[in-house]
Amino acid sequence: MTLVIERLDCTKAGVDILTGIGGLHAEAGRITALLGANGAGKSTLLRALAGVDKAEGKASLAGLELFDMSPKARAQAVYYMPQESAPRSLITVFEAVLLARRTAFDEPLPRSYQAVGERLEELSLTSLCERPLAALSGGQRQRVSLALAAVREPRILLLDEPSSALDLHHQLQLFEWLGSSAARNDTVVVVALHDLSLAARYADHLWMFEPGRGVIEGSPAQVLTTQRLRRVYHIEAEIEWREGRPATVVPIRALPPNEV
Numbered sequence: 001m002t003l004v005i006e007r008l009d010c011t012k013a014g015v016d017i018l019t020g021i022g023g024l025h026a027e028a029g030r031i032t033a034l035l036g037a038n039g040a041g042k043s044t045l046l047r048a049l050a051g052v053d054k055a056e057g058k059a060s061l062a063g064l065e066l067f068d069m070s071p072k073a074r075a076q077a078v079y080y081m082p083q084e085s086a087p088r089s090l091i092t093v094f095e096a097v098l099l100a101r102r103t104a105f106d107e108p109l110p111r112s113y114q115a116v117g118e119r120l121e122e123l124s125l126t127s128l129c130e131r132p133l134a135a136l137s138g139g140q141r142q143r144v145s146l147a148l149a150a151v152r153e154p155r156i157l158l159l160d161e162p163s164s165a166l167d168l169h170h171q172l173q174l175f176e177w178l179g180s181s182a183a184r185n186d187t188v189v190v191v192a193l194h195d196l197s198l199a200a201r202y203a204d205h206l207w208m209f210e211p212g213r214g215v216i217e218g219s220p221a222q223v224l225t226t227q228r229l230r231r232v233y234h235i236e237a238e239i240e241w242r243e244g245r246p247a248t249v250v251p252i253r254a255l256p257p258n259e260v
């Protein structure tokens with residue numbers, strides 16, 4: 001199963017944010033990372049796919065035409081997790097995740113309890129399940145946001161910088177969990193990321209905003225080149241390879257405009 005974006009255009013407040021984006025694929029069961037500089041349009045692309053931002057286009061997954069779906073069906077099939085983490089509410093972690101599950105599934109309560117328990121366990125949140133959302137740290141709230149997303153079991157999961165508040169242990173744990181969860185559930189997972197080493201290591205496929213070319217796609221080995229990092233991020237960088245693929249991107253220095 002593959003998400004295919006044939007074309008996508010998005011205008012906000014009279015400004016063209018995305019024009020002529022197309023020719024993009026994201027295979028189910030794999031992690032696709034979405035890369036690009038600040039303001040390139042990563043969040044807008046994910047929000048447009050989810051129907052959160054108004055956009056025109058043609059995108060499909062196994063015969064499902066995203067832009068022809070009712071808002072309700074689209075909200076069930078495609079979930080967008082924003083950069084901001086779960087709200088500082090007084091309901092507990094368990095209640096919040098259970099509510100998300102019950103909103104998405106009409107099922108017997110014990111089944112919901114089981115699904116919620118499993119997701120909390122997988123994301124190391126069991127010990128926090130009685131804690132109000134307002135009493136969590138930033139990283140803990142970001143992991144709760146992931147549980148809120150995962151428990152809905154969308155066919156397409158779009159994550160906007162899901163590891164920005166996480167310590168190193170939880171970053172690695174998140175991407176390992178994401179990879180196995182995508183494969184187990186045959187979910188299309190697209191993750192907007194600034195950390196190129198995480199993208200190199202965990203993504204099978206990359207989409208990258210490149211000035212003048214829209215969004216290009218390819219394997220980490222095809223996309224992550226030092227020349228392209230100069231053009232996209234205006235940096236000098238070294239790329240370390242392990243087992244035939246880029247493993248770590250080491251930023252060396254920010255380039256002044258006359259060197260890009």
Ligand SMILES: Nc1ncnc2c1ncn2[C@@H]1O[C@H](COP(=O)(O)OP(=O)(O)OP(=O)(O)O)[C@@H](O)[C@H]1O
Nearest residue numbers: 012013015017036037038039040041042043044045
């Ligand atoms: N409501 C809006 N009205 C006008 N322009 C907007 C609006 N929202 C976003 N933009 C512009 O759209 C462009 C893309 O923004 P977007 O948030 O998608 O970028 P991004 O790649 O996710 O950036 P970042 O890495 O900083 O999160 C930016 O230039 C931004 O200023």
